[in-house]
Amino acid sequence: MPVRAWRGAVRVAAIAFVAIAATPLRPAADRAPARAGLPPSSLAVWTGKAWREWWRSDEAPDRWRGPHNAVADAVRWRTAADGVEWGELRLAGSGEARRLRAVVVRIDPRLVRLRLDTAFTAGGERAAWTVDDARPDAIMAVNVGQFVRTLPWGWVVLDGHQFLAPGSGPLTTAIAVDSSGAVRWIGPDSVKDASVRRGVVAAFQSYPTLLTADGEIPAPLREPGRGIDVEHRDARLGLGALPDGRLLAVLTRFDALGESLGSIPFGPTIPEFAALMGALGARQAVALDGGISGQMLVRDADGTHTWRGLRKVPMALVVTRKQ
Amino acid sequence: MSYAYSTRARAFSRRGIAAAVVASLAVPFHGAHAQLGGLVKKAKDRVVEQQVANQVEKRVNRAASNPGAPPKFDDVTLELTNDRVSQIIRGLSAGRAVLDGTNGSPSRATLIAQRDQAANQSADLAQKNSKAIDAYTVKRDESQRCRNDAIHASREKRQQANDQRMKELQAKAMSDPAFREKAIAMAQKMAVAQQKGDTAEVHRLMIELNGGAPESDNVDSLAADKACGSLPAQPAAMVQSEKLNALANKLTESIRQLEQQAAETEVKESKLTERQYQMARERVEAYLSAVKYNAEPGGFSAGERQALGAHRADLEKVM
Structure with a gap:
């Protein structure tokens, strides 16, 4: 072998070695087999230097086994208090979701207290909670559950008393806090079982489930015609559980002109939002009332950060310091 | 080295x-x-x-x-023309009528008043009788602890007796070929009955094999009654307060059902599909919220702004 060729091979091998070492890990998700799929769309994340596409509807995974590096690394976490961290990331999707921002909050239930607050007008005629009504000691507050007109849909437990009976549906998830402060995720089959509901001090229900307990995306979110509108775009709000037991709250905002148009209900589709929850590391997740209802507050050393909605809601999850 | x-x-x-x-x-x-x-x-x-x-x-x-551009109109997100806004107002008005009780059922306001009355009476009773209720709670907890211990002890005793009985039966099966054959035959019969799902037959065979019926489960409760007495009776005020709470919960559920009925009526009377209506309603709410605070409503076409502006007063009345 000529010396020049030999040296060339050495260089190629060295570069290849470095390239292999530098290749990021494969996204921790199971690729889905081809099927009569989702409408064409994609999601990119701003890495701080460039847009990086990380999800496509025609290659959407069926299951998330861990966070997607590009998405998870795009969040610069800030500490609001012990047990509460928050950050933002910029996303670019298709159609009305071409410019989005996601507000992401991680909550450690072991270090904080979780409670449900409700608010109605004097005659009970209307729901009346907004982030501006969040109690002064709230570190974080977000609207939860769904509602028809004034009262929350589904199961509601306040201060240990059942206020409203459980609702039913295959894609419902109940989130309950027990007397020790631990959070339980309860599926649609178990929520009517009285023994499962024992010891619960606060609970609410919502839908649709975005990720089941093992990071799997429910079948109705993977293709059209199975009861979930997989095409509609809206501002989204969701709550997830990270493998270490922390909660992950995510609110998407329209981001065309900063926060001034943030409450316009343009955003991802439900499958895209499920992907975002998975890419941020959630192993299970449920959608909350997004659209014009979605609103969130975070208080940190810099002050109070609010992302307002256009509608008053009946109920909110409020995070305070543990007494 | x-x-x-x-x-x-x-x-x-x-x-x-x-x-x-x-x-x-x-x-x-x-x-x-x-x-x-x-x-x-x-x-x-x-x-x-x-x-x-x-x-x-x-x-x-x-x-x-172009940040405030309207969404892409499709089968779900309809452009809010004058006609469609009128359809929405028709739906909202019909829904409001349901909430107002014009179809003969109690109005939402009535149900709310009844619910609040029941809840307030319950809270009042609980507050006025707090000493009696607290005393009862302490006594009940004491009794419950005593009963739990007694039930546990009774179960242990029964378990030991059962274990002893099993040992005797095993010894008998080893030493008595006739009993052994009987036991094997019974076990086979039991397996067949189990496969058929005939629990009554399985139970009967068990009794036969054991040489008598097992003690019923309430033996433990009876032992607890003997050791600790019955659970103390709830004070009358507490019983009444709990009844009122149950009534308040029932009325809350009725309010929710009425709201659901109103929502369904809104959709029906609007002549839109449910998804079309819900989307339109949400967009109307977004529009009204923006104009209420003198903000520029984003995400609407010029035609939609005109139609919504023209019907603003009617929409605010029925929303």
């Missing part, structure tokens, strides 16, 4: 590494093509990635230039 050995070992190790590197470089001369192919592919990927990034950039910038 001597220093010389160590040096030799290191020298050997270096030679080994050098040989391994040479081997790895020699073998991959073919492999290098594959890796070179990998590099070319990576370069191509980078080009594609850059193209994707450029496309995304264009999309994002386009959004920034």
Whole structure:
């Protein structure tokens, strides 16, 4: 072998070695087999230097086994208090979701207290909670559950008393806090079982489930015609559980002109939002009332950060310091 | 270990590494093509990635230039023309009528008043009788603890008796061939009955094999009653307070049902599909909220702004 060729091979091998070492890990998700799929769309994340596409509807995974590096690394976490961290990331999707921002909050239930607050007008005629009504000691507050007109849909437990009976549906998830402060995720089959509901001090229900307990995306979110509108775009709000037991709250905002148009209900589709929850590391997740209802507050050393909605809601999850 | 050995070992190790590197470089001369192919592919990927990034950039910038643009109208998101706004008002008015009780059922306001009355009476009773209720709670907890201990002790005693009985039966089966044959036959019969799902027959065979009916489960409760007495009776005020709470919960559920009925009526009377109506309603709410606070409503076409503006007062009345 000529010396020049030999040296060339050495260089190629060295570069290849470095390239292999530098290749990021494969996204921790199971690729889905081809099927009569989702409408064409994609999601990119701003890495701080460039847009990086990380999800496509025609290659959407069926299951998330861990966070997607590009998405998870795009969040610069800030500490609001012990047990509460928050950050933002910029996303670019298709159609009305071409410019989005996601507000992401991680909550450690072991270090904080979780409670449900409700608010109605004097005659009970209307729901009346907004982030501006969040109690002064709230570190974080977000609207939860769904509602028809004034009262929350589904199961509601306040201060240990059942206020409203459980609702039913295959894609419902109940989130309950027990007397020790631990959070339980309860599926649609178990929520009517009285023994499962024992010891619960606060609970609410919502839908649709975005990720089941093992990071799997429910079948109705993977293709059209199975009861979930997989095409509609809206501002989204969701709550997830990270493998270490922390909660992950995510609110998407329209981001065309900063926060001034943030409450316009343009955003991802439900499958895209499920992907975002998975890419941020959630192993299970449920959608909350997004659209014009979605609103969130975070208080940190810099002050109070609010992302307002256009509608008053009946109920909110409020995070305070543990007494 | 001597220093010389160590040096030799290191020298050997270096030679080994050098040989391994040479081997790895020699073998991959073919492999290098594959890796070179990998590099070319990576370069191509980078080009594609850059193209994707450029496309995304264009999309994002386009959004920034026209931030308040209306959504894409389709089968779900309908453009809110004058006619459609009228349809929504018709639906909202019909829904409001349901809430107002014009169809003969109690209005939401009535149900809310009844619910609040029941809840307030319950709270009042609980507050006025707090001493009696607290005393009862302490006594009940004491009694419950005593009963739990007694039930546990009774179960333990029964378990020991059962274990003893089993040992005797096993010993009998070892020493008494007739009993052993009977036990095997019974076990076979039990298996057949179990396969058929005939629990009554399984139970009967168990009793026969054990030589008598087992003690019923309330034996433990009876033992607890004997040791601790019955649970103390709830104070009358507490019973009444709980009844009122149950009534308040029932009325809350009725309010929710009425709201659901009103929502269904709204959709029906609007003549839109449920998804079309819900989307339109949400957009109307967004519009009203924006104009209420003198903000520019984003996400609406010029025609929609005109139609919504013209019907604003009617919408606010029924929303």
